[in-house]
Amino acid sequence: MIPLIVMLLLSAVRFTSAAGFEAVDESGGFALPKPPSNQAKAAALADVASGRILFSQRGDEPMKIASLTKIMTAIVAIEHGQLDSTIEVSKKAAGKEGSSLYLKAGEKMTLRDALYGLMLRSGNDAAVAIAEHVGGSVEGFAFLMNRKADEIGLTHSHFMNPHGLDEQGHYSSANDLAKLTVYALHNPEFKEIVKTRVKTAQNPNESWDYKWVNKNKMLTMYDGADGVKTGYTKQALRTLVSSATRNGQQLVAVTLNDRDDWADHRKMLDYGFAHFPLTNVAKDGEHVKGYPFETSGSFDYPFAKGERDRLEIRLARLKEGTVHYNLGYRGQISFVLDNRVIGALPLVADPELEQMGRQENERPTSAEGRNRMSFAAALRSAIKALFMLGGG
Numbered sequence: 001m002i003p004l005i006v007m008l009l010l011s012a013v014r015f016t017s018a019a020g021f022e023a024v025d026e027s028g029g030f031a032l033p034k035p036p037s038n039q040a041k042a043a044a045l046a047d048v049a050s051g052r053i054l055f056s057q058r059g060d061e062p063m064k065i066a067s068l069t070k071i072m073t074a075i076v077a078i079e080h081g082q083l084d085s086t087i088e089v090s091k092k093a094a095g096k097e098g099s100s101l102y103l104k105a106g107e108k109m110t111l112r113d114a115l116y117g118l119m120l121r122s123g124n125d126a127a128v129a130i131a132e133h134v135g136g137s138v139e140g141f142a143f144l145m146n147r148k149a150d151e152i153g154l155t156h157s158h159f160m161n162p163h164g165l166d167e168q169g170h171y172s173s174a175n176d177l178a179k180l181t182v183y184a185l186h187n188p189e190f191k192e193i194v195k196t197r198v199k200t201a202q203n204p205n206e207s208w209d210y211k212w213v214n215k216n217k218m219l220t221m222y223d224g225a226d227g228v229k230t231g232y233t234k235q236a237l238r239t240l241v242s243s244a245t246r247n248g249q250q251l252v253a254v255t256l257n258d259r260d261d262w263a264d265h266r267k268m269l270d271y272g273f274a275h276f277p278l279t280n281v282a283k284d285g286e287h288v289k290g291y292p293f294e295t296s297g298s299f300d301y302p303f304a305k306g307e308r309d310r311l312e313i314r315l316a317r318l319k320e321g322t323v324h325y326n327l328g329y330r331g332q333i334s335f336v337l338d339n340r341v342i343g344a345l346p347l348v349a350d351p352e353l354e355q356m357g358r359q360e361n362e363r364p365t366s367a368e369g370r371n372r373m374s375f376a377a378a379l380r381s382a383i384k385a386l387f388m389l390g391g392g
Contacts, residue, residue, distance in 0.1 A: 030338065032304050033275040036267040040258035044174035045268050047276060047302040048243070048250040050343065051182050054276050054302065055268065059175035062156045063256045066231030066239045067099070067122045068177055069164030073130060074115055074193065075184040076144050081134040083112040083189065093128035098165055098233075100125050101212075104205055113201040113210075119193050119229060120212040127163035138162065149176075152183050166235040174254045181228055181241050181252045194227035194243070195219070218242040222266055226250070244269050249278035249302070276302035281311070281335060282345060288315065293330045293347040301335070301342055312336040315347075 035045075035055040042063055045055040053059070086108050094105040101123035103109075111133060118126040128138060135141025138161060145159040156173035157180075164170070172180075184190045197219050201210040218225040224244040231239035240261040243252045253268040255261045282299045303311075317331040318324055331347045 030306070030310075033271070036264075036271050038255065038258065038264040038267065039260040040174075040255035040264060042174040042254075042256040043258070043264070043268065044178040044254045045272050046178040046182050046252045046254075047272070047278065048182050048185050048252060049278055050301050051179065052276075052302055052342070053175060053178060054251075054272050056175055059178075060156050060173050062171040062173055064166055064170070064233065064236035064239075065164060065172045065177065065256065066166075066233040066236035067164045068172070068229055068231045068239050068241055068254075069159065069162065069170070070118050070122065070127060070231075071177070071180055071184055071229050071241065072145050072148065072159060073127055073141075073162040074119055075180075075187060075190055076141070076148050077111065077115060077130050077134045078187060078189050079148075080144060081111050081130075083110065083115075085111050085133070087111055087114050087129050087133045089125065089129045090132055093125050093132060096124040096128045096163065098124040098163065101210070103129065107204060109201065109204070113199075115193055116196065116199040116201060117210070117212055120196060120199055120214040122215060122230065124163040124165065127161075131162040149180075152179060154179060164231060164233070164236075166233050174256055177241055177254045177256075178252055181243065181254070185227065185243060185250065185252070191227070194229065216242065217262055218244070218265060221262060222269065228252070240265060242269070244273075246273050247277070249273065272302075276304055278302050279308060281343075282333070287350065288333070288347060291330075292350045294350045295333065296346045296348045299335060299343050299345055307337060310337060 038057070040057065042058040042061050043055070044053060044057070044059045046053050087110070089103045089105055089107045091105040094103050094107075099122040101117045101121055103123070103125045111130065114126045114130050117123045118130060131138045131141035135144050141162055142159050145162070149157045149159065154172065154176040156171075157176045158169055158171055160167045160170035197214050199212045201212070203210050215230045216228070222242070222244055224246045225242060226245055227243040228241045237257045238259060238261050239256050240258065241252065241254050242265045243250060251269055251272045253265045253272075255264055258264055278300050279302070280298065280300050282295050284295060284298045286295045288294065312335075314334045314336055315331060316334070318329055328348050329346055330349050332344055333347060334341050334344045336342070
């Protein structure tokens with residue numbers, strides 16, 4: 001089986017070309033379940049598997065984000081650094097104001113331990129030490145942060161430092177932070193760090209080890225909570241990103257400037273799990289009925305009530321002789337909700353069925369090379385469902 005080419009969906013998407021996707025509004029004219037009230041100036045809720053933004057309140061407004069910045073710091077450091085490499089704490093890092101691990105100049109620790117201190121205790125000294133180690137300087141690391149923001153598609157964010165202390169030109173939005181956290185939670189190292197409640201690490205200056213207790217109270221307040229970061233500055237006020245997993249579905253909640261964030265996050269997560277359950281649409285290796293093709297990879301999506309009935313499947317076939325065809329690809333299935341592509345899977349050849357098919361006449365295709373139909377209708381009807389996903 002040719003491996004699935006994974007595409008991270010950061011909101012509802014429209015297929016624009018073989019090269020990428022375009023974020024679009026998801027409403028489609030249909031009313032979604034009413035979200036709970038909250039005290040936040042801005043908020044967002046997202047499903048991690050699909051990246052769908054389930055709820056957004058002033059989600060694109062650029063705001064101060066305090067230590068939520070460290071979500072970006074951590075994922076950039078994980079991707080660009082060697083976790084077992086040794087960091088040496090500079091005088092600049094040791095003297096950084098704000099929340100601290102109380103590191104000493106000249107002290108050494110692994111990048112992995114520094115990341116635990118960064119995310120569990122929000123150490124600004126650790127943030128600077130990590131930035132200098134990975135990026136060469138705070139400025140060099142900020143460049144990497146902004147480059148990563150561009151790669152992920154964060155359109156209302158700009159980073160000036162790795163710690164989140166208030167600084168002109170340093171900001172993000174609730175939607176961008178949801179997208180960033182969805183991206184980061186697909187990294188197993190990041191995922192493990194942010195769900196950790198207590199971490200011990202070697203202390204080279206004392207006879208006792210460091211013991212860092214996670215500041216994120218959601219880890220003990222909410223069933224299934226598994227991340228991610230708290231924040232506070234005088235300008236940003238209380239900021240929080242949390243995550244939780246139930247029944248195999250992980251959600252991310254974001255609030256900015258929220259005086260009652262713990263309670264609001266519980267309500268937001270409850271709302272998401274209750275109204276947008278993650279549903280399997282296609283399994284890896286499912287056959288496309290009537291064709292010698294099968295899906296490469298699976299697709300799950302968090303549908304609100306009634307949305308699954310409106311789902312359509314569109315199939316596009318590759319021409320024989322193309323590079324991708326010769327590699328075993330046969331086309332693509334797109335999943336369409338209210339005229340918006342919410343996901344896609346490559347189709348690969350089923351050698352046994354394809355060999356049988358060569359003995360039959362070629363099935364005609366439309367001039368556009370694709371047919372479309374209602375997924376729900378295909379399941380209910382016994383008529384000729386050209387592109388229905390069938391059991392293998």
